[in-house]
Amino acid sequence: MKSERALVAHLMRRAGFGATPSELDKLTMEKTYEEIVEDLVTPERFPALDQSFIDRYYGGEQVAVHVGKWLYRMANTQRPLEEKMSLFLHHVFPVAWGKGEHNPSIYNEIDMFRRIGLTDIRTILLELSHDPAMIFWLDNNENHKDEINENYGRELLELFSLGVGNYTEDDIKAASRAFTGWTFRQPLSLYPSGNYPTEFEFLADDHDYGEKIFLGETGTFDGGDIIDIIARQPATARFISRHLYNFFVEDEAQVPSWNTEPPRNAAAIEKMASVFTETGGQMRPVLREMFNSDFFKQAADFKKVKSPTELVVGVVRQTGEFNSPTPGIYQFALTTLDDSEVESTMAVMGQKLLNPPTVEGWHTGREWIDSGTLSERIRFVESQFEDVSKPGVREMVERVGSLHDDPAHLVSRCLDLLGGVRVSRHTYDSLVEYARGLASMKSGESAGVHNLLQMTASTVDYQFE
Amino acid sequence: MATKSADKTLVVVQLTGGNDFMNTIVPYTNGHYYDARNKVVMKQDEVLPISDTLAMNPNAAPFKRLYDEGKMAIIQGIGYPNSNRSHFRGMDIWHTAEPDRVGNEGWLGQAIRELDPNAENVLTGVNIGMGLPRAMAVNGVPVTSVGDLENYGVMTRLEQERLREKALEAFKGIYGQAIGTGPVADYIGQTGLDVLKGADMLADVAERYESDVEYADNQIAKNMRDIARVHFADLGTRIFYTSHGGYDTHANEMPTHPKLMNDVSGAISDFMDDLEEHGKADDVAVFVFTEFGRRMRDNGSGTDHGSGGGAYIFGKNVRGGLYSEYPSLDPSDWEHGEDLQHTIDFRGIYGSLLEQWLDVDAKPIVKGEYEQISPFAN
Numbered sequence: 001m002k003s004e005r006a007l008v009a010h011l012m013r014r015a016g017f018g019a020t021p022s023e024l025d026k027l028t029m030e031k032t033y034e035e036i037v038e039d040l041v042t043p044e045r046f047p048a049l050d051q052s053f054i055d056r057y058y059g060g061e062q063v064a065v066h067v068g069k070w071l072y073r074m075a076n077t078q079r080p081l082e083e084k085m086s087l088f089l090h091h092v093f094p095v096a097w098g099k100g101e102h103n104p105s106i107y108n109e110i111d112m113f114r115r116i117g118l119t120d121i122r123t124i125l126l127e128l129s130h131d132p133a134m135i136f137w138l139d140n141n142e143n144h145k146d147e148i149n150e151n152y153g154r155e156l157l158e159l160f161s162l163g164v165g166n167y168t169e170d171d172i173k174a175a176s177r178a179f180t181g182w183t184f185r186q187p188l189s190l191y192p193s194g195n196y197p198t199e200f201e202f203l204a205d206d207h208d209y210g211e212k213i214f215l216g217e218t219g220t221f222d223g224g225d226i227i228d229i230i231a232r233q234p235a236t237a238r239f240i241s242r243h244l245y246n247f248f249v250e251d252e253a254q255v256p257s258w259n260t261e262p263p264r265n266a267a268a269i270e271k272m273a274s275v276f277t278e279t280g281g282q283m284r285p286v287l288r289e290m291f292n293s294d295f296f297k298q299a300a301d302f303k304k305v306k307s308p309t310e311l312v313v314g315v316v317r318q319t320g321e322f323n324s325p326t327p328g329i330y331q332f333a334l335t336t337l338d339d340s341e342v343e344s345t346m347a348v349m350g351q352k353l354l355n356p357p358t359v360e361g362w363h364t365g366r367e368w369i370d371s372g373t374l375s376e377r378i379r380f381v382e383s384q385f386e387d388v389s390k391p392g393v394r395e396m397v398e399r400v401g402s403l404h405d406d407p408a409h410l411v412s413r414c415l416d417l418l419g420g421v422r423v424s425r426h427t428y429d430s431l432v433e434y435a436r437g438l439a440s441m442k443s444g445e446s447a448g449v450h451n452l453l454q455m456t457a458s459t460v461d462y463q464f465e
Numbered sequence: 466m467a468t469k470s471a472d473k474t475l476v477v478v479q480l481t482g483g484n485d486f487m488n489t490i491v492p493y494t495n496g497h498y499y500d501a502r503n504k505v506v507m508k509q510d511e512v513l514p515i516s517d518t519l520a521m522n523p524n525a526a527p528f529k530r531l532y533d534e535g536k537m538a539i540i541q542g543i544g545y546p547n548s549n550r551s552h553f554r555g556m557d558i559w560h561t562a563e564p565d566r567v568g569n570e571g572w573l574g575q576a577i578r579e580l581d582p583n584a585e586n587v588l589t590g591v592n593i594g595m596g597l598p599r600a601m602a603v604n605g606v607p608v609t610s611v612g613d614l615e616n617y618g619v620m621t622r623l624e625q626e627r628l629r630e631k632a633l634e635a636f637k638g639i640y641g642q643a644i645g646t647g648p649v650a651d652y653i654g655q656t657g658l659d660v661l662k663g664a665d666m667l668a669d670v671a672e673r674y675e676s677d678v679e680y681a682d683n684q685i686a687k688n689m690r691d692i693a694r695v696h697f698a699d700l701g702t703r704i705f706y707t708s709h710g711g712y713d714t715h716a717n718e719m720p721t722h723p724k725l726m727n728d729v730s731g732a733i734s735d736f737m738d739d740l741e742e743h744g745k746a747d748d749v750a751v752f753v754f755t756e757f758g759r760r761m762r763d764n765g766s767g768t769d770h771g772s773g774g775g776a777y778i779f780g781k782n783v784r785g786g787l788y789s790e791y792p793s794l795d796p797s798d799w800e801h802g803e804d805l806q807h808t809i810d811f812r813g814i815y816g817s818l819l820e821q822w823l824d825v826d827a828k829p830i831v832k833g834e835y836e837q838i839s840p841f842a843n
Contacts, residue, residue, distance in 0.1 A: 251649070254569075302650050343595035348612060350597075357599075358557060366649045370597045371587070371660050372610025374653070378619045386622060424650075426642035434635035438628075447628050455635055458619065460643040460653050 003033040009420025010300040011291060013465050014248050015040045016080025018314040018419040020392070021399070037291045041118065041284045043079030057325035063097050066107035067353050068330025074313045075322055075329075081287070085117030086110055087309060088247050091364070093128055093160060094356035095137040104197040105133035105184075106354050121240060121281030122231040125161060129223050132184035132198035138359065141183040143176055145208045150176045155359055157230070165259040166235035167215065174212040179223040181207030231281050234273070241272035244286065249296055250303040251365030268295045301422060305368050306465045308349035311377060315384050315457065318418060320392025348376040369463065381457035385450050397449045407435035410449070414456045423461040431456060472748050473822050476692055476705040476736075477573065478685075479598065480729065480755035482713030483555070485768055486775040486805070487758065488722060490539055490791075493520040497794035505718045505763035519791065524726035527734035528777075535785035536737065538778040538840040540814055542792040544807025548757060548772040548800070555756035555770075560600040562812055562831045572815055572830050573704050574603030579825045580703050587659045588666055591695055592706040593688045601706055607656075609663040614691045615671050618664025619657075637661060670698045678739040685709040686732040693739045696749065703823065712755060718767040729753075733779055741781070750780035750822055750841070754811070760803055761794070772800050773807035776814060778840050788838045810835045 005028050012019035012027075015037075019027065027036055039045055058069050077083045090113060097106040109131050116127050128134055129152075135141050138152040153176030157167045181203040188196035212221045215229055230236055242263055246252040249268070253261040263269045271293070272286050279285045290296055306314070312332050316322050322329045333353050335344045346353065350373050356362055388394055396417045400410055411431045415421045423431070434455055438447040456462065491507045492498045494517065499506065512520035513529045521529040531537040545564045548555070561568030573590065581589040590601050590608040597610045611617045620632040636657065643654030674694040680686040688707040695702060709729050714722055733751060740746040758774030773792045792798075792805035800806045813835035816827035821841050828834060 302647050305649060305653075348595040366652050367602075369653050369656055370602065370610060371608065371656055371663060372592065372595070372597045372612065374656050375610075375617070375619055375660050376595075376612065379621065382620065382622045424643070424646060426646075427639050430635050430638040430642065433638070434631065437631045437635075441627065441631075446625065451623070451628065451632070455632060458636060459639050460650055460657065461639075463653055464650075 001028050002031055003028045003036065005416075006300070006420055006422065007033060007297060008036060010297070010422075011036060011040075012080070013310075013314070013419065014296075014304075015291060016077075016084055017074050017310065018317055020317060020419065021396075021417050024416075024420060034292060037288060040081040040291070041288050043082040043118070046078040048079065049073055049077055054325060057327075058330075061104065063103050063106065063354060064330045064334040066110075067333040068328075070107075070110060070353065071313060071316070071329050071333060072322060072325060074309070075316050082114055082117060085283070086113035088244070089113040089117055089124070090353070090356075091247060091361050092243055093134065094359060094361035095131075095133045096355045096357075097133075102132065102136055102186075102198055105131075105136065108197055109133040110354070118283050118287075120231075120279075120283060121161075121236065121276075122227055124283075125156070125227045125230065126224060128160070129156070129179065129182060129227065130200040132200060135182065135184050135200070136198075140179055143180050143182070145180045145206050148173065148176045148180060148208075152176070152179055156226075159255065159359065159361075161230045161239060162233060162235045163239040163258055164256070166233070166239075171214055174214040174221070175226050177208040177210070177212055178214070178221045178226045181205075182223055234277065237273035237276040237281070238269055240281075241269050241276055241286065244272065244290060245269060246364070248287075248290060249299045251305060254360075254363050254365075254367070256360060265295055268293065302461075302464050304465045305365050305463055307362070307364060307368060308346045308351035308373075308377075309353060310465055311349070311463075312346055312380070314419065315381060318392050318396070319384050319387075319390045320395070321384075321390045323391070345376060345380050349373045349380070374463075377463065378458045381462075382454050385453040385457060388448070388450050393450060393453070396453060400449045400452070403435070403439045403447065403449060403452075407432045407439065410435045410452060411456075414449075414452050418453065418456055418462075421456065421462060423456075423459060427459050427461050431459070473824075474696060474703055474705070474749045475818060475823055476749060476751040477600070477707075478689075478729070478733070478751060478753045479559075479600075479706070479708040480712050480725075480753065481556075481708050481710040482755070483757045483759055483770055484712045484725075484755040484774065485714060485718065485722060485759045486755075486773070487761075488718075489522050489525065489726065490515075490541065490775055491520045491522060492518060492791060492794060494518050495794050497796065501761040501794070501796075502763050504765055505714075505768055516787070519787070522723075522726045524723040525730040527730040531734055531737065531779060532785055536779055536781060536783055537785050538783050538788055538838075539786070540776040540778070540788045540809065540838065540840075542773045542789050542805065542808030543754070543776045543811050543814060544757065544773040544805075544809075545811055546807075548804070548807075557599065559754060559756055559811065560598060562815055570603045571598070571600040573600045573706065574606045574608065575830045576819055576823060576825050577601070577608060577704055578603060578606045580823065586701045587663045588695070588700045588702050590704045590706070591692075591702045593691045593695075594707050598706055598708065601704075607659045609659070609667075611663075611667065611691065611695075614667065614694065617667050619660060633661070666700050667695065667698075670694050670700075673698060676739050677742060678735050680735045681728065681731050683728045683732070685728050686735065689732040689736040690739075693736055693743075696740075696745065697743050714759070714767045715764070715769060716767040718763070737779060737781075746781035748782075750778055750783060750818070752814075752818055753777040753779070758805055761796075761799055761805065762803060771804040773805035776811070778818075780841075782842050783840055784842050788840065809838075813837050 008027050074083045116124050139149050140152040143149040154172045184198045185201040186198050275286050275289045333346045400413045441447045491512045493509050493512045511523045514520040558564045560571050562572040577590040584607050587607045587609050592610040595612050601608045623629040640654045640657030643650045680690045692705045754776040758771045759768035760771040789809035812831035815831050817837040819825045819827040
């Protein structure tokens with residue numbers, strides 16, 4: 001063993017979507033923890049998924065098809081951090097297709113997130129400001145030289161970079177003026193099919209070339225200059241670091257309260273922010289620092305509630321049902337293709353991918369849980385693990401062994417097979433008791449090892465990442 | 466009032482997407498309406514007149530009946546200031562009653578906290594449908610969200626009784642023991658136990674229900690029927706919530722909107738009949754709202770997001786009729802040059818429901834005092 005199994009399982013859950021037992025076997029055998037981190041932050045070392053292969057099996061331009069493709073990618077990528085960073089950016093820059101008519105721009109945006117997630121803050125904000133989905137979502141197409149619309153300028157500073165308290169209303173106006181003329185066009189008519197992508201367009205005659213004062217600096221700034229200034233601010237380093245900490249390490253308070261609520265671990269944020277500043281806002285060094293730090297390694301227990309996406313993709317990886325592009329994966333996220341009036345399981349759990357509720361994004365952490373979402377989480381794992389014909393479930397059931405084995409061993413193997421799940425002593429004892437109860441059932445009462453898998457994934461502990 | 470307010474129940478129905486108010490309560494004699502609406506328009510000879518100037522959508526005949534019986538209050542021109550036409554912001558505002566900042570606490574969640582301050586009954590607030598609406602969400606206020614009444618709870622897929630018993634026992638042990646182990650684990654543990662409590666109380670509700678009313682086979686009708694079933698079981702629910710989706714009619718409004726009108730009006734009138742049959746009609750009011758109305762002009766196929774819209778209150782103890790004023794249709798009065806101006810603030814309507822029906826002080830919930838209406842019979 002070159003690395004500790006429980007720690008690697010924790011890393012793979014946070015930096016990706018969890019590891020299967022055989023993946024954990026291989027990783028811990030071949031690599032040290034630090035080498036695995038290095039692999040994660042250097043995804044180019046591994047082949048990308050073949051887009052044309054995915055397209056062949058998942059055809060169509062509906063948003064549901066594209067959400068399905070994204071879930072397939074999350075479940076099957078050999079570059080888990082790349083996919084996790086695109087989910088991170090979707091949380092921080094939440095654009096919803098529900099606002100409007102430009103369906104392709106929303107899934108093009110996710111492809112863009114995948115491409116830029118591990119670059120630097122300047123590239124990320126610049127691409128974001130050129131992105132038609134974002135431009136439309138925050139009305140920058142209605143931000144004109146003679147009539148500024150502050151929506152994008154405001155959110156760029158408030159939610160995407162500096163955070164409340166680090167700029168003035170005048171800074172918002174200056175930033176908004178700098179982004180006038182940054183719009184998009186629809187090269188081919190949207191109707192009747194509505195599936196032609198849009199592209200960025202700069203309208204020079206709608207741009208305000210006048211002098212602006214932004215965060216104390218004066219010049220005839222355009223959007224790129226504004227982003228340069230933002231990227232240099234210590235507030236940006238802290239804000240982005242806190243976002244990363246919140247997403248990968250430990251649930252923070254909801255974002256709008258960050259200017260009044262101190263961080264859970266101020267020293268951790270300062271450390272990440274200093275790496276951010278030293279490297280000019282590079283994501284990889286900050287992530288490397290974070291994953292290798294003690295605060296990350298110690299944040300394994302009860303620190304972060306799984307998002308619906310993390311729960312669903314994690315379970316789908318375990319059941320193996322979608323290890324190849326089998327039809328229907330989109331149904332977890334969106335049921336509109338089926339003309340169904342029943343919402344998807346992820347919608348019921350509170351996360352419609354590509355359709356976040358507001359520009360604030362999803363409220364995360366404990367706010368993922370209420371009586372409705374919790375019962376849906378449990379209904380979901382029950383349904384996923386009850387079908388022992390799924391390859392992953394079959395394999396787990398075989399590897400756990402007979403119900404008549406020592407119940408403590410059964411439970412330990414279950415926890416390991418489900419991706420190195422850690423549970424409290426209480427939960428462990430209750431699971432052992434349940435395993436004993438299952439074994440005591442008479443023949444004809446069809447209890448099985450899969451019932452133990454269901455229960456393990458239904459615990460309080462399993463709701464944590 | 467026929468009974469004391471402690472026995473009153475409020476049912477809230479959300480029409481998701483922004484219902485077209487002008488095509489619901491149609492200004493069928495107004496030239497501005499016909500000037501603005503070319504294709505997405507209700508024909509004068511098809512609508513169901515309720516006055517010299519207004520008529521009901523022809524597919525909402527059950528609403529017309531309720532209106533004629535004096536059981537439907539129409540709140541014209543309801544809205545909020547500075548509409549930015551976003552669904553999400555719009556719904557957020559309706560859910561938290563906070564148009565000026567992003568609120569955290571749902572208005573009904575706050576009302577539930579007042580009605581059941583010690584959180585003694587997990588069914589004081591019940592949502593029927595998928596996902597808890599933000600309107601009902603307040604930290605520490607248990608609200609039960611029921612997607613499928615017959616199968617509410619956990620471990621419902623285990624058909625064998627003994628296995629299910631064992632599973633529930635294990636679940637209860639695991640969730641109960643999580644309490645006290647940390648703030649979030651504690652909360653999740655408590656939520657799990659609340660699910661079990663709610664499931665116990667709801668277990669035989671579906672079976673106990675009998676009615677001569679035959680609801681239609683669509684989602685909103687099923688949801689209204691589930692509300693009736695839970696309500697008739699006398700489990701102490703004071704606030705019910707459900708949603709009906711599909712009102713975001715940017716395109717193809719003429720073929721799709723009639724079904725929405727038909728479904729929602731049928732579901733609500735069946736619900737009212739059901740209440741009457743069970744002798745419960747005096748104590749239930751139904752409040753129907755949507756996040757905004759739609760644009761004055763149509764876009765050839767549908768209508769885009771607008772501002773001022775309409776809301777409705779139904780009930781035997783409701784004083785039927787028209788409230789507030791229909792927004793001016795004169796183009797010189799249009800908000801942003803293209804929307805109906807709202808004529809009454811939604812927070813005043815929330816205030817009317819909270820104070821006059823549920824006997825809950827509205828001020829802390831809507832953050833101030835707003836013009837109320839008097840929609841209830843005394």
